[in-house]
Amino acid sequence: MTQMALQDHYPDDLSHCYGCGRLNDDGLRIKSFWEGDEAVCHFRPRLYHTGPPGYVYGGLIASLVDCHSTATASGAAYQRDGREPGTEPVPRYVTASLHVDFRKPTPVDAVLEVRARVTEMSGRKMIVTSTLSVDGVVCAEGVVVAVEMPETMREATAPQA
Amino acid sequence: MTQMALQDHYPDDLSHCYGCGRLNDDGLRIKSFWEGDEAVCHFRPRLYHTGPPGYVYGGLIASLVDCHSTATASGAAYQRDGREPGTEPVPRYVTASLHVDFRKPTPVDAVLEVRARVTEMSGRKMIVTSTLSVDGVVCAEGVVVAVEMPETMREATAPQA
Numbered sequence: 395m396t397q398m399a400l401q402d403h404y405p406d407d408l409s410h411c412y413g414c415g416r417l418n419d420d421g422l423r424i425k426s427f428w429e430g431d432e433a434v435c436h437f438r439p440r441l442y443h444t445g446p447p448g449y450v451y452g453g454l455i456a457s458l459v460d461c462h463s464t465a466t467a468s469g470a471a472y473q474r475d476g477r478e479p480g481t482e483p484v485p486r487y488v489t490a491s492l493h494v495d496f497r498k499p500t501p502v503d504a505v506l507e508v509r510a511r512v513t514e515m516s517g518r519k520m521i522v523t524s525t526l527s528v529d530g531v532v533c534a535e536g537v538v539v540a541v542e543m544p545e546t547m548r549e550a551t552a553p554q555a
Numbered sequence: 556m557t558q559m560a561l562q563d564h565y566p567d568d569l570s571h572c573y574g575c576g577r578l579n580d581d582g583l584r585i586k587s588f589w590e591g592d593e594a595v596c597h598f599r600p601r602l603y604h605t606g607p608p609g610y611v612y613g614g615l616i617a618s619l620v621d622c623h624s625t626a627t628a629s630g631a632a633y634q635r636d637g638r639e640p641g642t643e644p645v646p647r648y649v650t651a652s653l654h655v656d657f658r659k660p661t662p663v664d665a666v667l668e669v670r671a672r673v674t675e676m677s678g679r680k681m682i683v684t685s686t687l688s689v690d691g692v693v694c695a696e697g698v699v700v701a702v703e704m705p706e707t708m709r710e711a712t713a714p715q716a
Contacts, residue, residue, distance in 0.1 A: 457613070493655075
């Protein structure tokens with residue numbers, strides 16, 4: 395049996411994220427898999443995801459760190475609660491803050507590996523640290539503060555600006 | 556005469572960025588305009604740039620903060636040197652670190668305004684702080700550490716991974 399990605403357990407109405415929603419046909423479809431006490435994501439950029447020639451643009455790296463980290467928070471919440479991923483209710487997190495240190499240029503024609511783990515939990519909040527690497531070389535490091543998605547956001551329609 | 560965006564002064568071989576390159580047909584084409592001592596960017600997301608229902612996904616906000624901040628660094632370098640934007644050599648910056656605080660959910664069906672200014676300069680490094688707002692309401696705040704693009708990156712072809 396193939397393991398499902400953490401994002402593939404998200405309820406339908408929360409599965410349209412451009413970064414990681416399985417129901418967003420235009421999106422990146424970032425997928426995160428739980429492994430022991432961390433989550434791993436592999437992603438091959440399209441060549442048009444370039445920044446400087448031959449390297450990935452920063453916004454894609456930020457997107458990977460962001461969506462992978464909130465998925466990691468979801469996986470860690472399952473583990474904390476002693477539940478199997480996919481059981482109800484599905485823990486869903488949003489990003490309060492995102493920090494990325496770009497250590498080296500990240501080649502665009504490569505498989506990027508993002509690994510993340512929760513390094514601090516308190517109440518509705520988790521701190522998720524991550525590395526993005528190519529062939530074992532760390533190109534970026536991330537820290538995300540993730541908070542449980544408020545009920546209002548689960549149900550709301552955004553105000554029209 | 557219409558003012559040109561800071562990114563539209565970048566040399567051709569550095570104009571393929573998915574975030575802000577004028578030569579990337581698939582990209583976001585983020586445009587930043589110099590105003591006094593700051594730079595401003597207006598961006599209307601596509602509806603598929605959603606995160607939670609009705610709101611922008613975090614990676615787009617990070618992309619806007621990232622590309623707009625390095626453009627702001629470029630504009631500030633022109634100003635520091637007493638030169639008009641577009642004169643040679645074009646100052647080009649890359650992101651060493653990116654921090655975004657998400658203050659409120661950002662509606663996807665809206666024009667986002669990003670304003671950024673350089674709050675610290677030393678040698679090849681600038682610190683750029685920014686706000687992203689909708690109708691005057693700040694939805695996110697950014698801090699980018701931008702460094703002058705190394706010559707090697709201006710010329711290099713990325714290693715194949």
